[in-house]
Amino acid sequence: GAVVSQHPSRVICKSGTSVKIECRSLDFQATTMFWYRQFPKQSLMLMATSNEGSKATYEQGVEKDKFLINHASLTLSTLTVTSAHPEDSSFYICSANRAGALGDTQYFGPGTRLTVL
Amino acid sequence: SQQGEEDPQALSIQEGENATMNCSYKTSINNLQWYRQNSGRGLVHLILIRSNEREKHSGRLRVTLDTSKKSSSLLITASRAADTASYFCATDSTGTASKLTFGTGTRLQVTL
Numbered sequence A: 001g002a003v004v005s006q007h008p009s010r011v012i013c014k015s016g017t018s019v020k021i022e023c024r025s026l027d028f029q030a031t032t033m034f035w036y037r038q039f040p041k042q043s044l045m046l047m048a049t050s051n052e053g054s055k056a057t058y059e060q061g062v063e064k065d066k067f068l069i070n071h072a073s074l075t076l077s078t079l080t081v082t083s084a085h086p087e088d089s090s091f092y093i094c095s096a097n098r099a100g101a102l103g104d105t106q107y108f109g110p111g112t113r114l115t116v117l
Numbered sequence B: 001s002q003q004g005e006e007d008p009q010a011l012s013i014q015e016g017e018n019a020t021m022n023c024s025y026k027t028s029i030n031n032l033q034w035y036r037q038n039s040g041r042g043l044v045h046l047i048l049i050r051s052n053e054r055e056k057h058s059g060r061l062r063v064t065l066d067t068s069k070k071s072s073s074l075l076i077t078a079s080r081a082a083d084t085a086s087y088f089c090a091t092d093s094t095g096t097a098s099k100l101t102f103g104t105g106t107r108l109q110v111t112l
Helices: none
Strands: A004-007 A010-013 A019-025 A032-038 A044-051 A067-073 A076-081 A090-100 A103-108 A112-116 B005-007 B010-014 B019-024 B029-037 B043-050 B055-058 B061-066 B071-076 B085-093 B100-102 B106-111
Touching (some): A004 A090, A010 A019, A019 A032, A019 A090, A019 A112, A032 A076, A044 A067, A044 B100, A103 B043, B005 B085, B010 B019, B019 B106, B029 B061, B029 B071, B043 B055, B043 B071, B071 B085
Parallel strands (some): A010 A112, B010 B106
Antiparallel strands (some): A004 A019, A019 A076, A032 A044, A032 A090, A067 A076, B005 B019, B019 B071, B029 B085, B061 B071, B085 B106
16 A cells, blocks of 8 residues: 655754654655644644645645745655744644546655644 | 534444444535544545445445535444544545545544
8 A cells, every 4th residue: 555654753842943844655656745734632734735846835824934845756745844833833744645547545644743842 | 714524523432332423514525535543643544435426335434425415424333442533524625636625523432
């Protein structure tokens, strides 16, 4: 089956620092990846669509200068939380879109728990 | 927000009982999917039902879809303690291929 990894699985940082999270599709190529944020006991909220070789598309209310997305290859997308603050503490999950004969399927990574002190 | 609603928000049952979760959504869809999430983990895909399908089965799972009511249900039969998790429905809408909108989720607790 298709596997998506995320690194790191958890990170603790000081307020004001930047944190980079990687999302990799291990056994397939993904021109499109998605980044979600999930607060405790809540659902996943789509933050942005990451497109290989072009700019990411951000959802309404998500600051593109705050959450930098780079999708430089067909197997890697990165999300950088710049100048992180405690309110950015959350569970960040990526998914990679795999095209198939019967349509597209999203495969989710295991998530990254970010804690900003 | 176009996020769907799920009910109940929380469900506690005993092992062996059936669990039913409902999902309602707001826009026209291509597909509706159900996912499971164990606490602090990523999502596991359970089942996908297309907009032209009304019912689908996979093992102990049964999913129904009523596009006229914009609702879906997930039935887990003969539940097990290992089924304890949060369950989310997710829809992708016509014209926005693969972009998923998640429901609010149901937290299922199965006790021995």
